[in-house]
Amino acid sequence: MAKRIFVTRREVFSSAHRLYNPAFTDDENELVYDKCNNYHGHGHNYVLEVVVEGEIDERTGYVIDLKVLKKIIIENVIRKVDHKHLNLDVDFMKDVIPTAENIAVKIWEQLVDKIPNGRLYKIRLSETENNYVEYFGE
Amino acid sequence: MAKRIFVTRREVFSSAHRLYNPAFTDDENELVYDKCNNYHGHGHNYVLEVVVEGEIDERTGYVIDLKVLKKIIIENVIRKVDHKHLNLDVDFMKDVIPTAENIAVKIWEQLVDKIPNGRLYKIRLSETENNYVEYFGE
Amino acid sequence: MAKRIFVTRREVFSSAHRLYNPAFTDDENELVYDKCNNYHGHGHNYVLEVVVEGEIDERTGYVIDLKVLKKIIIENVIRKVDHKHLNLDVDFMKDVIPTAENIAVKIWEQLVDKIPNGRLYKIRLSETENNYVEYFGE
Amino acid sequence: MAKRIFVTRREVFSSAHRLYNPAFTDDENELVYDKCNNYHGHGHNYVLEVVVEGEIDERTGYVIDLKVLKKIIIENVIRKVDHKHLNLDVDFMKDVIPTAENIAVKIWEQLVDKIPNGRLYKIRLSETENNYVEYFGE
Amino acid sequence: MAKRIFVTRREVFSSAHRLYNPAFTDDENELVYDKCNNYHGHGHNYVLEVVVEGEIDERTGYVIDLKVLKKIIIENVIRKVDHKHLNLDVDFMKDVIPTAENIAVKIWEQLVDKIPNGRLYKIRLSETENNYVEYFGE
Amino acid sequence: MAKRIFVTRREVFSSAHRLYNPAFTDDENELVYDKCNNYHGHGHNYVLEVVVEGEIDERTGYVIDLKVLKKIIIENVIRKVDHKHLNLDVDFMKDVIPTAENIAVKIWEQLVDKIPNGRLYKIRLSETENNYVEYFGE
Numbered sequence: 001m002a003k004r005i006f007v008t009r010r011e012v013f014s015s016a017h018r019l020y021n022p023a024f025t026d027d028e029n030e031l032v033y034d035k036c037n038n039y040h041g042h043g044h045n046y047v048l049e050v051v052v053e054g055e056i057d058e059r060t061g062y063v064i065d066l067k068v069l070k071k072i073i074i075e076n077v078i079r080k081v082d083h084k085h086l087n088l089d090v091d092f093m094k095d096v097i098p099t100a101e102n103i104a105v106k107i108w109e110q111l112v113d114k115i116p117n118g119r120l121y122k123i124r125l126s127e128t129e130n131n132y133v134e135y136f137g138e
Numbered sequence: 139m140a141k142r143i144f145v146t147r148r149e150v151f152s153s154a155h156r157l158y159n160p161a162f163t164d165d166e167n168e169l170v171y172d173k174c175n176n177y178h179g180h181g182h183n184y185v186l187e188v189v190v191e192g193e194i195d196e197r198t199g200y201v202i203d204l205k206v207l208k209k210i211i212i213e214n215v216i217r218k219v220d221h222k223h224l225n226l227d228v229d230f231m232k233d234v235i236p237t238a239e240n241i242a243v244k245i246w247e248q249l250v251d252k253i254p255n256g257r258l259y260k261i262r263l264s265e266t267e268n269n270y271v272e273y274f275g276e
Numbered sequence: 277m278a279k280r281i282f283v284t285r286r287e288v289f290s291s292a293h294r295l296y297n298p299a300f301t302d303d304e305n306e307l308v309y310d311k312c313n314n315y316h317g318h319g320h321n322y323v324l325e326v327v328v329e330g331e332i333d334e335r336t337g338y339v340i341d342l343k344v345l346k347k348i349i350i351e352n353v354i355r356k357v358d359h360k361h362l363n364l365d366v367d368f369m370k371d372v373i374p375t376a377e378n379i380a381v382k383i384w385e386q387l388v389d390k391i392p393n394g395r396l397y398k399i400r401l402s403e404t405e406n407n408y409v410e411y412f413g414e
Numbered sequence: 415m416a417k418r419i420f421v422t423r424r425e426v427f428s429s430a431h432r433l434y435n436p437a438f439t440d441d442e443n444e445l446v447y448d449k450c451n452n453y454h455g456h457g458h459n460y461v462l463e464v465v466v467e468g469e470i471d472e473r474t475g476y477v478i479d480l481k482v483l484k485k486i487i488i489e490n491v492i493r494k495v496d497h498k499h500l501n502l503d504v505d506f507m508k509d510v511i512p513t514a515e516n517i518a519v520k521i522w523e524q525l526v527d528k529i530p531n532g533r534l535y536k537i538r539l540s541e542t543e544n545n546y547v548e549y550f551g552e
Numbered sequence: 553m554a555k556r557i558f559v560t561r562r563e564v565f566s567s568a569h570r571l572y573n574p575a576f577t578d579d580e581n582e583l584v585y586d587k588c589n590n591y592h593g594h595g596h597n598y599v600l601e602v603v604v605e606g607e608i609d610e611r612t613g614y615v616i617d618l619k620v621l622k623k624i625i626i627e628n629v630i631r632k633v634d635h636k637h638l639n640l641d642v643d644f645m646k647d648v649i650p651t652a653e654n655i656a657v658k659i660w661e662q663l664v665d666k667i668p669n670g671r672l673y674k675i676r677l678s679e680t681e682n683n684y685v686e687y688f689g690e
Numbered sequence: 691m692a693k694r695i696f697v698t699r700r701e702v703f704s705s706a707h708r709l710y711n712p713a714f715t716d717d718e719n720e721l722v723y724d725k726c727n728n729y730h731g732h733g734h735n736y737v738l739e740v741v742v743e744g745e746i747d748e749r750t751g752y753v754i755d756l757k758v759l760k761k762i763i764i765e766n767v768i769r770k771v772d773h774k775h776l777n778l779d780v781d782f783m784k785d786v787i788p789t790a791e792n793i794a795v796k797i798w799e800q801l802v803d804k805i806p807n808g809r810l811y812k813i814r815l816s817e818t819e820n821n822y823v824e825y826f827g828e
Contacts, residue, residue, distance in 0.1 A: 003381050005411050006411075007376075007409045010407070010408075011406070017457070021197060024197075038499070040455075040502040041499055042428050042429050042457055042499065043428060043431070043455070044458065044459050045459045061375035066407050070406075082456075097198070101143050101199055104143065105141050128428060130148040132146050132148075133143055134144040134145075150680065153595055154595040155595070170336055176636055176641065178636070180595055180634075180637065181594055181596055220594075221587035221588060221590050221594040222590055222594060223592030223594065227590065239338060239339060240337045266564065270283075271283045272284070273279070274280070288819065290818060292731045314774055316706065318704050320704050321818055358725070359728050360730070361731055363730075364730040404702065419687050420686040421652075421653065422683070423682060423683060424682040424684075475571070475573075475649035476651055480683050481586065511751035513746075513750075513752055515693075515697065515752060544700040546698050548698070549693070552693070555791075555825070557823055559791065560821065563820070608792065611714075613791055613792045618821050
């Protein structure tokens with residue numbers, strides 16, 4: 001019987017963002033987002049981990065070739081967000097408040113239909129060495 | 139529909155401890171705990187990860203503001219254990235053998251009722267770069 | 277009631293390997309494995325995490341003494357794979373394509389019956405800082 | 415005789431920046447800075463290490479109390495750059511192209527006269543896990 | 553001509569300590585050492601790097617076999633400090649305030665005459681992920 | 691006056707090697723290199739840091755564009771050693787015992803004449819998380 005396994009590819013991207021809800025007043029934005037609400041933005045080296053679950057193909061020993069997964073992540077996520085401003089430059093982040101939570105959900109949506117073998121299981125996104133979020137698509 | 143996500147805050151604390159069960163003889167303590175039973179104690183930089191699960195608030199993009207979670211962790215855990223001796227200085231560790239397992243359970247108990255949004259999902263506690271434990275409250 | 281917890285021991289080993297399926301032609305091997313198919317092999321510092329799940333023994337505060345778990349891992353895995361060629365030197369990897377996926381499954385099989393307290397829950401194996409796999413025994 | 419030693423304090427800050435020289439044409443900026451020239455900026459978690467050299471005070475065992483050094487770094491650097499846009503929000507970066515090289519030099523200038531014990535020896539600034547610079551004040 | 557090179561071996565040890573100068577009053581100790589002065593001590597996972605400088609032996613390709621250097625460090629330092637209280641259990645720390653600075657100097661003294669090939673160049677000692685010291689024997 | 695600064699680019703490569711001196715008997719090789727002498731080799735994820743020293747160009751804020759330095763390292767080192775066997779596949783390692791010391795010297799020789807701005811200052815090569823060497827070209 002084929003073995004079920006989870007494989008992960010890690011990629012890093014460097015982006016600017018500003019936490020800001022246009023439906024809030026300036027004072028509310030300040031209150032909710034504090035220093036993350038800085039008008040000109042700030043930035044992070046985001047660490048993205050994409051976890052794919054599937055059965056090991058007995059002929060190759062792979063669920064999915066991680067070089068293939070890497071290309072899918074770069075094409076669909078990294079080249080769109082790396083060295084960009086998440087509020088202003090990224091089509092799939094349009095009209096979304098770029099918290100780590102929302103970025104993870106949006107990256108999930110970018111990738112979920114693009115995985116040729118196995119299925120997308122988890123997006124893990126670290127914003128700093130002390131903060132990270134995990135999203136399972138639900 | 140609101141998205142369910144897991145958010146994590148990492149904090150570090152530096153404590154002394156001694157593994158020792160007063161119900162054991164000295165020889166039993168030596169046998170069970172070996173070098174961790176050193177009479178004057180030893181210590182670690184513990185790495186604590188507190189994972190909270192919840193739905194993303196669409197107005198803020200947060201489950202819980204991690205700055206709020208940080209304050210809760212510092213108030214209820216870090217200021218009580220950091221630069222302390224876990225056997226001798228910490229109220230919530232009284233009468234507990236301070237293995238990583240027991241520390242994680244006790245940190246869970248300190249935090250489980252204090253999370254204002256979402257619910258506490260996991261405590262992950264690293265004692266060294268080679269040893270860590272995870273507790274889910276059951 | 278006893279608390280259920282997950283404890284992890286991390287060990288590192290340095291091995292050579294070559295991704296190659298003898299049932300494939302040379303061209304197929306090249307196509308599937310690309311640079312991982314290099315005739316003379318290449319190598320990694322593999323990072324192995326062995327996760328054991330169980331109830332905390334109230335007398336010791338342990339599920340399993342991590343010094344004991346360490347010895348079991350070294351005896352059954354590390355001394356067989358560290359500073360070895362995974363295709364050529366390791367009995368339990370015989371006739372297996374040494375992808376990270378397959379190595380994790382084989383390490384699981386080496387360890388699953390050797391854990392004296394608790395039960396083996398997960399094998400996590402990192403091949404590089406960007407690639408890792410997780411196997412839960414199913 | 416007093417012992418000479420080097421002590422280091424590490425702090426992290428998250429900032430946006432854009433590499434851009436107003437004396438260049440747009441094409442030159444694009445050519446020189448490539449993706450770092452993105453109009454709306456991008457960002458990093460910068461890792462700053464401040465190294466102070468001095469003699470160990472025999473009464474305290476310190477060159478400089480690292481809690482004191484931490485406060486000096488936070489007051490003079492971190493609170494000015496963390497969660498800011500380096501081109502637009504930071505007084506001491508005015509009219510400077512915010513390459514890691516120039517940021518390190520400017521941080522040196524912020525700190526060199528503020529160290530009460532010992533002398534500033536080195537600024538080390540990591541922009542990503544793959545890029546860092548070191549400046550010794552010359 | 554033989555090439556000059558620097559080789560480093562890293563080891564970790566877990567110890568308790570208390571910063572306290574018996575020549576100070578309690579208030580002075582509190583003022584100088586703050587939370588590091590906790591009566592029952594606290595602790596760290598210290599990361600020790602021992603750097604040896606020398607010429608590459610053309611027959612072996614080594615300055616000094618790092619397995620040999622490892623044994624020297626373990627014999628002379630690690631087995632004396634690991635899982636110990638630095639103020640109370642360690643002969644070579646007797647009558648020394650166990651700041652990272654002083655520990656590094658004392659480790660230098662333990663090792664400087666024990667290196668069979670090359671010469672001891674530097675001791676680097678990390679107390680936490682944010683604090684480290686470097687000592688060159690002067 | 692132009693500021694002197696040190697800039698570093700980090701790259702990783704995964705290679706197999708065997709420590710073996712053909713001028714030694716088998717017993718001597720076993721004695722000197724122990725498990726590193728395994729007949730079929732073993733391997734590592736080597737972490738290479740290339741440090742370039744130079745003056746900051748006031749027009750660009752760079753000593754050398756790290757994207758340029760990255761390309762030089764990949765062209766002259768990484769594509770030759772990554773996913774290769776250092777004893778058998780690498781032209782510039784021919785007739786060299788592939789200790790970390792010798793690999794660092796040979797990487798220096800590959801790069802020293804290829805740096806268009808600034809000058810090569812140091813090669814730092816980590817073989818494992820516990821072992822690394824540094825070479826300054828002398």
